[in-house]
Amino acid sequence: GESVGLHLPTLSVQEGDNSIINCAYSNSASDYFIWYKQESGKGPQFIIDIRSNMDKRQGQRVTVLLNKTVKHLSLQIAATQPGDSAVYFCAENRALGTEKLVFGKGTKLTVNP
């Protein structure tokens, strides 16, 4: 069945620390993964993506790591800021008849000043 899940539902960090949000996926055929950030009352916002032929991709203050061997995805946020407080979702592109994004349940990140 569908299974894109997260190890921790909540994460609390101090401002300036690095944050790591983890995600496990179950479909080894998934070829594309995305991290979204969702602030309260808003729709999900694209952060960074990675294809299955890569194991690491960096953006501005964010890094996504992909370990296909153990089907694990992580999002690292450097120097976490209060504005980073949100729910973070990983999503995988999975071909189930037609391709669709399957989202995990999300991790709530709280940044303490």
Next chain:
Amino acid sequence: EAGVAQSPRYKIIEKRQSVAFWCNPISGHATLYWYQQILGQGPKLLIQFQNNGVVDDSQLPKDRFSAERLKGVDSTLKIQPAKLEDSAVYLCASSLSRSHSTDTQYFGPGTRLTVL
């Protein structure tokens, strides 16, 4: 660039009533998606349009949900009749072209539906 617009932002109805949501995607985006997001969960795809044609509606409860995108731009999602379990945020997203495996999906703010 204007984002995805949705209305209304909030709606409260009683069970067995009908409700409709409207979405205006980013200009020029061919693909439009409707997602249902139940509190505490990630979005779940209900239906995907490519221009005015349906690409995937396998997770749409067709006995009560319907959606259309008649002119390949705006879209409406309707629920008739609503059930308590339909309480959720309904998100609309759009992407530039057909292949969402390569195109970023941009989400609107959503419509929060409460069914009493």
